[in-house]
Amino acid sequence: MNLLLADDEPMMLQILESYFMKEGFNVLTAEDGEEALELFYEHRVDIAVLDWMMPKVNGVEVCKEIKRVSRTKVLLLTAKGEPEDELYALNSGADDYVRKPFDPRVLIARACKLLNWDSQLRSGDLVVDMEAQKIYRDGNDVQATSKEFQLMKYLIQNKGQIVPRKMLLDQVWGFDYYGDDRTVDTHIRRLREKIGESRIKTFRGLGYSLEEHPDE
Numbered sequence: 674m675n676l677l678l679a680d681d682e683p684m685m686l687q688i689l690e691s692y693f694m695k696e697g698f699n700v701l702t703a704e705d706g707e708e709a710l711e712l713f714y715e716h717r718v719d720i721a722v723l724d725w726m727m728p729k730v731n732g733v734e735v736c737k738e739i740k741r742v743s744r745t746k747v748l749l750l751t752a753k754g755e756p757e758d759e760l761y762a763l764n765s766g767a768d769d770y771v772r773k774p775f776d777p778r779v780l781i782a783r784a785c786k787l788l789n790w791d792s793q794l795r796s797g798d799l800v801v802d803m804e805a806q807k808i809y810r811d812g813n814d815v816q817a818t819s820k821e822f823q824l825m826k827y828l829i830q831n832k833g834q835i836v837p838r839k840m841l842l843d844q845v846w847g848f849d850y851y852g853d854d855r856t857v858d859t860h861i862r863r864l865r866e867k868i869g870e871s872r873i874k875t876f877r878g879l880g881y882s883l884e885e886h887p888d889e
Contacts, residue, residue, distance in 0.1 A: 677703070681705055720746040751771075816867070
């Protein structure tokens, strides 16, 4: 799931990038509107989170361009607090509007709502319950460990895309983990035993992908 994040405050950009990555998003960052549009045209973007007051091209203009050529969801961030500002943003095509300062968790909840992410993600007969942190197959709890659940969560949120081993290592074990990629391989093997061998496909030298239609 690709998220375009644009803000001209480096610290804000870094904090929000960390929060969104922890939730399983692949984050593309930009520090001005011009860079944001370049990234939008270079990558498939599922949702864009844009600061209104950015140099070169402001967030509203970026929003208008994105909406002109796609159905990508757009959430605008701004310190502007007048009702007229919110109305202007929404009339420009924004799907939602969040005033600064805000709690990053609220922003993530808003973004997930726009993407229709609920507390349960499904893939065939598999159900990943985000609140209970459990994985069910045919209605039965597969008894996944915490690390197996986190791996599955990240894979299902990026279903059909190749997720690099390094990305899984960073997201599940943390950026300060000093182990090697074999840790991921071992946990993937155990996860396969619980959910079905063919559901997670290996792309040698690249990473893993959760398949939409496994050969089983």
